[in-house]
Amino acid sequence: MNNFHEQAMSSVYQQVLHRLLGFFSRSERIALQLLIQRLLVAAGGVERIERYRVMVVHEGGKECAYTLAFLRAAQLSISGRSPHTFILRIAILRQPRMTANVMERIQAQCSELFMYDDSRVELLLVDEQAATRLHKQVGFESLSCDLNRTQVLMSGHLTHGDARATFLYADLLSRAKLYRRASNWGVKVDALIDRRPPTHLGQYVRWIQQVAKQQGHSPNGEHRQGFESAVKLCSQLDDDYKQLLRLPAAPGSEASAGEGAGDINVINVFDCLCHEMDVLHSPVLVFMEGAWNIKALNIEEPQAAVVLVAAHVHGMRGAYQYGVEYSVGADAYLRRASRENTCNDRFKGQLIKQLGAVFDTPKQLEKLRGAAAQYLSKLHGLNDEQLGCLICSPFVNQADGLEPFLQKCHPDKVQRIKDFHRVLMGNPAPLQANVAWLESISGLPLASLQALYHMQKIDFTQCNSLIASLWAHDPNKQAWHTAPGIEAPD
Incomplete structure (x- = not known):
């Protein structure tokens, strides 16, 4: 009976492979063979492939879905030619951007590829507490946004709402502990799949090392240039970041754990993913995700969210700081982003150009405003009034910006x-009505407001704080603190 079941499942997997390959173009099939060869070489040959574990992080976006299709096709292709194949670990990081809708899409993809019943696939849901194996589609609840909202708002007030510093830095640093937990779960993985351009990982590692050095952390040991060292430094910086914002450290802080025998290999597959193609309209992606309708404004697509939230912040900055229409700032951001990504052959570049082409009228930009506001409310419990407040940053530097903020808004x-x-100074027995209004307009608890009062606004020209150092060395920073194309009114 057991042998019959194995034969039946083997037939199912070959049907899945046949169906997948039917969506691959000729160039994609060539790229798939390159990926298979790269995995076999990394494992040390087909005779060792059975014990080789590779991990890919699935963030819910279309680029991740496209990568997953290639890895599953490679896994099933190898098993069709030899008795064994590699073990694929899929790590789903439970961060704020992993909403119930995004999780549902990932689970549907795994189901379509028959991954739940395949012992060669390890599907993990990873959060700050543990890594949990998913054997079937399960209900999912998004993270509670209280602590995350405080982190976002504190970052925003200190940086006058710089989009990357407000929404991305803490998110990036907090991934380190999740990466470690995912890679060390059960049997440690041998390799991490990286789908970005080859230079990207090197830039990221140098960025983290430069910032860590300024914070008094430094890589040590034989793996100082490797994955383990980068994860360790990120974990330390994540703790520093939370301390800077007067937040409790994440549970399970393991800054010194995890560097064992042998570093994790990083397998770059950028050139295996047919990056010169129009990925957005690839039949493979349509199979994995459904037809792509950019006008439907699916802002929960992770890479679209990064671009559209930044455009939304620029639109709000125009309204709050420059007295112009929201659409002026949002449009200026998208236009410049489109220009600066004209030579970007990645999915992100394709996406930005399409977003810029779609959201190019005041009506469409107003649609963006509503969608972005709803998205930030869902993820961070943040409303437009609180976003405008953090852009003005009235509470830092002993609230020297409070009076102009009140006069204007x-x-x-x-x-x-x-x-x-x-x-804000912490004088005893304040009127509760005053406390309630300050907490409402900012979205922050009183203790955080009082902490901001005694903190200085981040000076991006000086690397004298963790956030400033992150921004200064950030290879992808966008020096658009004042919205491009917006002039202060006379």
Whole structure:
């Protein structure tokens, strides 16, 4: 009976492979063979492939879905030619951007590829507490946004709403502990799949090393240039970041753990993913994700979200700081992003150019505003009023920007400015109504507001703080602190 089951499942897997290959173009088939060869060489030959574990992180986006299709095709192709194949570990990181809708798409892809019943596939859901094996499609709840909202808002107030510093830095650093937990679960993986351009990982590692050195951390040991060292340094910086924002350290901080015998290999597959193609309209991606309709504005697509949230912040900055229409700032951002990605042959470059072409009218940009506001509310519990507040940053530097903020945005509250200062300084027995208003307009608890009052706004020209150092060395930073194309009114 057991042998019959194995034969039946083997037939099912070959049908899955046949169906997958039917969607591959000629160039994609050539790329698939290159990927198979690269995996076999990394494993040390077909005779060792059975014990070789590779891990890919699935963030829910279309580029991830496309990569997953290639890896599954490679895994099943090898098993069709030899008795064994590599073990594929899929790590789903439970971060704020992993919403229930995104998780549902990932689970549907895994089901379509018959991964749940395949012992050669390890599907993990990873959070700050543990890594959990998923054997079937399960219900999923997004993370509670309370701690995350405080982290985002504190970062935003310190940086006047710089989009990367506000929404991405903490997210990037916090991944380190999740990567370690995923890679060390059960039997440690041998390799991590990297789908970005080959230079990208080197830039990222140098970025982290430069920042870590300025923070007093330095790589040590024989793996100082490898994956393990980068993860360790990121974990330390994540703890530093939370300490800077007066937040509790993440549970399970393991900055010194994990560097065991042998570093994890990184297998770059950028050139195996037919990056010169129009990935957005590849039949493989259509099979994995369904037809792509950019006008439907699926802002939960992770890479679209990065671009559209940044455009939204620029639109809000125009409205709050420059007194112009929201559409002016948002349009300026998308136009410049499109220009600067004209030579980008990655999925991201294709996506940005299409987004810029679609959201090019005030009506479409107003649609973007509503979608982005709803998205930030869902992820971070953040509303437009609180986003405008952090862009103005009225509470840092002993609230030296509070009066102009009130005069411009809340003139009915100007007469209470002395009371607000007393609250922020921590004077005893403040009026609860004043506390409630400050917490409402900022989205922050009183303790965080009082911490901001005694903190200095980040000076991006000086590497004298962790956030400033992250920004200074960031290979992908966008020096658009003032919205391009927007002039302050006379």
